[in-house]
């Protein structure tokens with residue numbers, strides 16, 4: 001008799017249906033450059049049907065966006081939206097110990113696949129939360145909306161969220177709060193992101209005097225460029241010191257400082273269009289490109305003036321390969337009822353959350369720039385941060401526990 005009970009429990013643990021859904025979703029090849037969005041759409045629609053959740057496919061941006069809805073008691077109230085991107089970054093197959101699209105589960109319950117952390121876990125956790133809320137006898141007060149969007153991994157700029165927020169269909173959703181992905185936490189705590197750094201890619205071009213490499217030519221393009229590069233790298237040093245050498249009580253995180261990296265450097269006159277260079281010719285032009293990430297606490301207009309000052313010398317100019325003039329954050333004060341509710345819900349289940357600025361970029365920035373509060377929260381702790389890395393994995397118990405954590409937060413937000 002006891003043996004039978006234990007056996008039954010074991011089988012149950014190993015076949016938790018939500019884990020099976022998660023693994024099937026991981027096996028759909030939504031990796032760039034050719035993500036199978038039709039495959040993921042079909043899968044999500046089938047699940048919605050099975051769970052009795054209303055669903056539609058919006059194609060106004062040019063790629064399918066799946067929208068699910070559970071109507072609340074008062075559909076006129078601003079809703080809670082759970083947003084996930086369905087695409088994943090490519091995987092270098094040779095660097096993985098298993099096929100990165102097999103969703104292989106080892107004996108410890110670790111599931112290996114591209115997207116286990118970023119962010120197919122959260123997408124399916126949201127779906128399972130919707131299923132559980134749908135099963136409840138009482139409707140929540142507000143509408144629950146789930147959106148599954150494409151192209152986040154190519155910057156959200158293609159047919160994804162950046163475009164969707166400009167559409168009437170998005171406005172009609174009447175979103176009061178959005179919850180989107182966060183990051184895994186390697187320790188006991190959980191991180192909640194309330195803002196992101198604005199990515200600016202700056203391309204500086206210098207033009208100057210030319211001549212023979214044996215002479216002291218003045219005002220060359222390279223000299224001018226180097227002066228600017230040095231000023232910008234000095235700024236980088238200063239920011240590095242704020243992050244690493246400040247007082248420990250300041251507790252600065254990567255998301256709190258501006259990072260600046262010289263990622264493009266170009267000069268020299270190619271010889272007959274080949275790979276060799278004319279070493280004895282001073283080139284007329286030199287170029288440098290920078291990846292700069294600016295926290296929402298920095299005034300972007302003032303930072304633009306700073307770049308103008310760095311490139312003020314005659315013969316210098318700059319363009320943006322990527323630019324935004326808005327970078328809103330969600331304010332975490334007592335006036336923010338969503339935040340109070342989120343915090344209280346976490347306190348009740350005894351989990352510690354640490355608010356932070358996201359060091360990179362997610363779709364949340366487009367939502368916040370529309371004036372809608374957004375939290376980035378992936379309920380993953382005690383797990384190494386492996387997004388975009390080889391052998392990305394998530395333990396099935398952490399995945400299941402995440403559904404439970406969301407179920408202790410999201411219904412409270414819906415009933416606010």
Ligand SMILES: [Zn+2]
Pocket residue numbers: 085118119152181362
């Ligand atoms: Zn992501």
